[in-house]
Amino acid sequence: MPLIGCHDCDAVVEEPDVPSGGSAICLRCGGTLFRRQRATVEITLALTTAAAILFVVANAYPFLSFEMQGQVTRTTLASGTVALWEGGRLAVAVLVFLTTILAPALQISLLLYVLAPVHFHHPAPFAVEAFRWVERCRPWSMMEVFLIGILVAVVKLSDMADIVPGLALWAFGLLIPILAGGTAFLDAEIVWREIGDLD
């Protein structure tokens, strides 16, 4: 049995046999050692493919429309970044771009890049680096927080104007649980064993 370590407290144990869908909890600190998901590559690949399609739709179509006294403003997902940039708030614009567009885009595309070749047993070049970036992007991908932001903004504007949700908003709303599912079913250990330099 290979050794595994607890990421939270550094306890080292022999890898316990965990049924698919289960997780191993560290006895010392209570942290999750790993979640075992046997078909992880296939499930995550399927969900991430769906997420990729929805992400394209969410970026390509109008997000929200704002109607006030006959004047209409249409926005897309990127409009916020653009408006902040034009208003001179460069750092905030970059932060919003990073957390709502770039990090999710990288997370989705790199996951596809790593997992699809693993599924077809043809490891992709630089898969190790790509998968490292998937993990690195995860905390900075904040689409679900953005969704709550939309809700608050719509409530704030509702007595002032008409807000019409666009196709992209629905895609966005669907994308979040699907990508969250893809992440939850991702058993990183299995993927590392497939793509890593060790045999």
Add this chain to the structure above:
Amino acid sequence: MRATRPPVTDLEGPHAQCHVCNLVVAVPRGPIHGLSCPRCRTGIHRRKPNSLSRTWALLIAAAICYVPANIYPVMEVTTLGARQADTILSGVIYLAVNGTWPLAVIVFVASVVVPVLKIVALVFLATSVQLASQWRPRDRARLYRVVETVGRWSMVDIYVVTILVALVHLGSLASVEARVGAFYFGAVVVLTMLAAESFDPRLIWDQQVEDGHPAVRDVRQEAADTQAAAGGDDGG
């Protein structure tokens, strides 16, 4: 037997864990330098390098930014020529009065409670490690995990400003502009996230001398015991 057991974590031990891919790697005893993970090629460290000083630096920066983040307005709303500046707190009050209660509570928790609690909790964790505290390591580990997961939700207010700025730009009829408070508030969120990432929760355990909880069956300990039982063979 129990009283004589060494600290639960062996900082000089024969294994180190890769920070990135979690592989347990056999390493020479003592301090390690210049090793990289055989599986993912990242540098191997026993602990995150300079964890405490980085955490402190980021926390101090976050605490400094927290003041202008709350004093300065995050946005300015113009309706029919009348201008009104909104701070984080006045935005919450507006929601509580004119909007819906559940939403006001969410925003209050996300943008007022979470940043403060995050800074306080990380200061507490870093201090406890610095003082080699033995106090409830399991609960401190849990606190760290909560801080790590909850921090991102503070971004809600930045996004509200972003969406309002994007939607409302009809000149003097109605327009919203972001103000400098948004910059500082964003800085607080990013700095506290980085501070949480820099803190190494394993430091909590390094100072524990066998606590009340059952320690994980530690293979390193077991190997040492076997070796002792075999007659103290000194072979590597």
